[in-house]
Amino acid sequence: MKIFDKKDYENLDTSKLRLVQMEESIHDAKFETKPVGFFKDAMLRFRKNKSSVVASILIAIIIVFAIFGPMMNDHGFNDQDLNRVNAPPKINALANMGVDLFDGGMSMVNRRVANLADTEQYPEGSILDVYNRRFINGIEMCDLEVDYYLYNHVDDVYWFGTDYLGRDLWTRLWRGARVSLVIALVSVVVNVVIGVTYGSIAGYYGGKIDMVMMRITEVINAFPNIVVMTLFIMIFGTGIMSIILALVVRDWIGTARLIRAQFYRFKENEYVLAARTLGVPDRTLIFRHILPNSIGPIITRTALAVPGAIFSESFLAYIGLGLKPPEPSIGILLSEGQKVLLYYPTQVLFPAILISVLCISFNMFGNGLRDAFDPTQRGA
DSSP states (O other): OOOOOHHHHHTOOGGGOOOGGGTSOOSOOOOSSOOOOHHHHHHHHHHHOHHHHHHHHHHHHHHHHHHHGGGSSSOOTTOOOGGGTTOOOBOHHHHHTTOGGGBOEEEEEEEEGGGTTOTTTSOTTOEEEEEEEEEETTEEEEEEEEEHHHHTTOOSOOTTOBOTTOOBHHHHHHHHHHHHHHHHHHHHHHHHHHHHHHHHHHHHHOHHHHHHHHHHHHHHHTSOHHHHHHHHHHHHOSSHHHHHHHHHTTTTHHHHHHHHHHHHHHTTSHHHHHHHHTTOOHHHIIIIIIGGGGHHHHHHHHHHHHHHHHHHHHHHHHTTOSOOTTOOOHHHHHHHHHTTTTTOTHHHHHHHHHHHHHHHHHHHHHHHHHHHTOGGGTTO
C-alpha cells in the first residue's frame, strides 16, 4: 500500500478529479406512501386480528339491541299477565323452519289418547307431537307437545317467552343488558379516572409520597373484593349508584399500579427533563408529556375490565344484592330463572348465552387491543 505525502498531493493532476455529488442525487428517497401514526398503525394491526374484529362486531350488535331491543315490541319490561305465565319462546319464522326451540312448544304428560280429537280441549293445530304411547289400567295414554299459544288461546307471541309473572323476557333481557352495561361502563370509567390520577401522582413524585400511597393501596387491596362489595351494598342499600360505588371501592388499584409503573418508566426521559428545565408545571408534565405514553395500556385495561364488572354485578344480583324489583339486569334474570330451571330452562338459557357472549367478546376485544397497542409490534 502506497502512503501519500505532501509532495505527492502537490504533484497531483487535478484535471483527472471529478465531483461525484454533482452528477448523482444524494438527497433522501421520497416517501411513496402517507406516514402512519401510532394509532393508525395500531388499528391496522387490530383489523388483522380476525377474532377481535368479530368480538367488536358482537359487542356492537349487543349494544344496539340493548338500546333498541325493548322498543321492538309492545310489551313493557314490567307488564304482567298472570294468564300467560311461563310461556315458551316462539318466533313464527323460525318455527316454520323447524327450529324446535322457538316453536312455542309445551310438554304435557299422561294424556288420554281418546281426547286428542277433542277440538275444545286441543284446538286445531295445537298438538305438535305425540309420543310415548302406553296403556295404564287399560286406558291408552300418551305424552304430547302442544303449542302453548294455541292451547291457551294466546294471541300475542313472546319471542323469548315469559316469566312467572307473565312478563316478556325479550324486553326484560335487553333492558337488563342495558342496565348491566351502563353499570359496568360507568364503574370502569370511574375506576380508570381514579386509578390514573392516583397512579400518576405516586409515580411522578416517588419517594415518601409514593411509599405512603402504595401502602394505602395494599391495605385496601387486602380485603376480598366480594366481601367489600357485599358489605358496601348492605350498608348503603341497593340501586344503580350503590352497585357502581361498590364496584369502584377497590377495582381502581390495578389501574393505579399500572400507571405508576408507566411513570417510573418515562419520567426520566430527556424530553421530560427538558420540559422541567424550562419551568413547565408538574400538572402539565404529568398529563401532557408523560401520561399520553400510557394511553395504550389504559385502553387495553379498560376493555378487559368491562367483563369483570359485568360478572361482578351479575353475581351481586344472583345472590340477591342487585337492583330493586322490578328493574331487571342479567344477574336478576339468571337468579329468577334458576328457580325454575328444571321446568322452564329457556328462562336461564338466553341470559346465560348473553352474559357468556358479552364476557368472551370483551376479553377477545381487549386482547386484540393489547396486541395492537404493543409498541414492540409497531410496523409489524
